[in-house]
Amino acid sequence: MDDNARPHRADIVDDYLQSEGIARMAWPAYSPDLNPIENLWGALGRAVSSRFPPPATLIEVETALREEWRLLNSAVFDHLIESLVTRLTGVFMVSAMSKVHTSQASLQNPP
Secondary structure (H helix, E strand, O other): OOOOOHHHOOHHHHHHHHHOOOOOOOOOOOOHHHOHHHHHHHHHHHHHHOOOOOOOOHHHHHHHHHHHHHHOOHHHHHHHHHHHHHHHHHHHHHHHHHHHHHHHHHHHOOO
16 A cells, blocks of 8 residues: 555556556545554654653654554554544545536536
């Protein structure tokens, strides 16, 4: 799974996917709401940022990240997985509405 942003896609990967008949999912580029790990990074970052005193060295940051990762409540993971259907439904609805709007516009303004 990738975020479909062009800067994150290598031509060699595109060529391989095409040669193997693997289609990319059509979703908006840079959609962190569709990638659950982005939400976990946010929760982890907030947990580390709220520490007092804050980590001051790279070793302290690494230690804090590892400790906070272990402390993350499994309910956070469960919620992210369960809410993915709702988030995907939203993307599909927006995509469908965009197609309807485009179709209506082309009917109103024929070439």
